[in-house]
Amino acid sequence: MKAEIVAVGTELLLGQIVNTNAQFLSRECAALGIDMFYQTVVGDNEQRLMDAFQLAASRADIVICTGGLGPTQDDLTKDVLAAYTGRQLVLHEPSMQAITELFSTRGIHMVESNRRQALMLEGSDPLHNETGLAVGVALTHEGTHFILLPGPPKEMKPMFIKYASEWLRGVMTDEVPLYSKMLKFAGIGESNLEHQLIDLIESQSDPTIAPYAKEGEVTIRLTTRALSAAEGERNLMATEAEIRRRVGEHLYAVEDVPIETVILQMLGQKQLQLTVAESCTGGLLSDMITNVPGSSQSFLGGIICYSNALKNKLLNVPMQVLEGTDAPGAVSKETAAILAEQLLVVTGSDFGISVTGVAGPGASEGKPVGLVYLGLAQRGVEAKVVTLQLSGTRETIKHRAAKGALYHFWKLLKEI
Amino acid sequence: MKAEIVAVGTELLLGQIVNTNAQFLSRECAALGIDMFYQTVVGDNEQRLMDAFQLAASRADIVICTGGLGPTQDDLTKDVLAAYTGRQLVLHEPSMQAITELFSTRGIHMVESNRRQALMLEGSDPLHNETGLAVGVALTHEGTHFILLPGPPKEMKPMFIKYASEWLRGVMTDEVPLYSKMLKFAGIGESNLEHQLIDLIESQSDPTIAPYAKEGEVTIRLTTRALSAAEGERNLMATEAEIRRRVGEHLYAVEDVPIETVILQMLGQKQLQLTVAESCTGGLLSDMITNVPGSSQSFLGGIICYSNALKNKLLNVPMQVLEGTDAPGAVSKETAAILAEQLLVVTGSDFGISVTGVAGPGASEGKPVGLVYLGLAQRGVEAKVVTLQLSGTRETIKHRAAKGALYHFWKLLKEI
Incomplete structure (x- = not known):
């Protein structure tokens, strides 16, 4: 089947926001085995949106539309x-009740305008908005399958993943379904x-x-066509074995979860607790x-020791380590180690992670932007320090650190 | 004049990359006073790209195309x-020489394929690629102005800013430029x-x-046509005065900055320091x-008192306030106030903000998801507590809080 995305919103045409929805939906469609030949962006304008629907319906089987479901006059x-x-617009009672x-x-x-958000089309299926x-609306009309999703990614993504993709699978007859598996990697x-x-890729x-x-993690999605999960796994x-042989040391999960989820599971199993500085x-x-x-089961909290004053006052880093011409400074192996070790002393946790570095935009203590030291402390073991040299904007460096x-x-x- | 963007690339249709070029060009066009009614994404396919050109030329005066200028067979x-x-393709000698x-x-x-990158159309103007x-190519054909730009943003952006926009100004006769102003609101x-x-909007x-x-803030963009900033402001x-009269108490900036930037400026001017719990x-x-x-100038850091243990140990909230059948609990006005006040004691900062609540997904202490107490402490003044009742997912509630x-x-x- 062929799909086309129609993104609605004058804010896209003015460049106020990036159309990340199109990327998300393109990837999801590819994973469902749906082809895509065009994407369109159109403003909050009745006639032009009508033309866009007509054109999309003329060249695709599935038209996925994002945006314009809100309460305002612009939401058309x-x-x-x-x-x-x-077709008529009808009230979806459960949504109205929730509002x-x-x-x-x-x-x-x-x-009164909030009522508009509970409307759906006569004969359509509602798509639940959890966030x-x-x-949302799913409707088959004269052979074309229309899906209307909200514009905000926080609402659009869960609605697509939980409800719209299910609905699409229902209308995709005669296709051997795709079976996918996510391999998640970190540190590479x-x-x-x-x-x-x-x-392998080529x-x-x-x-x-x-x-x-x-966002700092790499995913490999393996996809095959299979009638059952067992057949999919066999294919x-x-x-998968060859990928594991080559880069398995970086593989932290075989489902789409961030690495922090895996860490919390490991801590939970061991009944150990973590803090951060x-x-x-x-x-x-x-x-x-x-x-x-x-996360509260294994994560106690921590200290944001942004200033040297707090590194000293709350985590006992001596001022002579932090400041002075010959001092290692706040961005140093010494400080990273003390911060991590002191976390255990001050909070009583089993593990402590510290991060100290230069996020930029300017250098600090004469040290370059992107230099980051990580301290890893474990009760009864000497703290370990890891040095990273990162690149990017301030926010990217924070994220990568x-x-x-x-x-x-x-x-x-893993080694405990 | 009306413009339309045609982005070429199968990688966009597969969701491998985000179309940030469209945002950049939309914003640049808006700033030039060029209207935009549609954006299209099309794959590396001859017939579909031809159709996209035809359609764009039928509904716009300017067609700006990104991607597909590279050396490979896919670049069409x-x-x-x-x-x-x-028209014929002809070699642009200076580009050939540079290659x-x-x-x-x-x-x-x-x-041999690298030669393709130096081609332009008969009768077109070359757009220099500095990076x-x-x-690039700029061509007026039967009243439609075509601009072909490379796909990689680091080549496309300088080419547009330095050469294409200049070329566009040359073909835009009789147009008065746009003047815009952003009003940023919070707490509404x-x-x-x-x-x-x-x-007013209608x-x-x-x-x-x-x-x-x-992301939790609302923006209003006011736009007029004006030959100078002074004329724009007058228009x-x-x-603006009427908007300020009605909702001015929520207006925190007249430029596109988040509220935290404004807060840090205010603190910097007063030379006062902030911490958070x-x-x-x-x-x-x-x-x-x-x-x-x-931010390090005015922000000292803080304490992530996620667990009751750390609320007690690091910020001295008595255990009898936090736990027990008749205790107010961790999510309470009492705890919010103590956390904020103790920040001043423990860190020596001038202001302390505390946040305690139920982010979900489950209730906590029998209190509903979304209930949040904010403590605001100021040296020498009794702490103030604000109650919020928020909705959304765990991440949304965190963000809104x-x-x-x-x-x-x-x-x-503001009131100090």
């Missing part, structure tokens, strides 16, 4: 599809990983091997860890 | 535009803001009023603050 997508298909409840819980006055108010860059697998047919990088077996990452490492539901800390801590945990 | 853009316009020189300097054997090999939702301005013509929400004056936000608040370059904390702290700072 459902109205235009209703006009295009000659009403939300407003009454918050004690906010609900305005927002606007209900995308180009290095690809370099080590290039002969000669691929079935299974296909699709590497891609996402993938030889390729963050200087250059400024809370990001802890933020990543606490994004995992249930946090992911680097997680990778090296995972390696340490 | 110039060939297809040549076929579409019935030949580069290969001889590097001592690499030049393959790569493929020459998009639909509520729009509700309060609906009559009756807009010049200036136009475009609201949009991005916007009445509308994060429970349910788990480091995110501090991460946001430290994303701002130079952090942005909420920043908003309420900004309100407090």
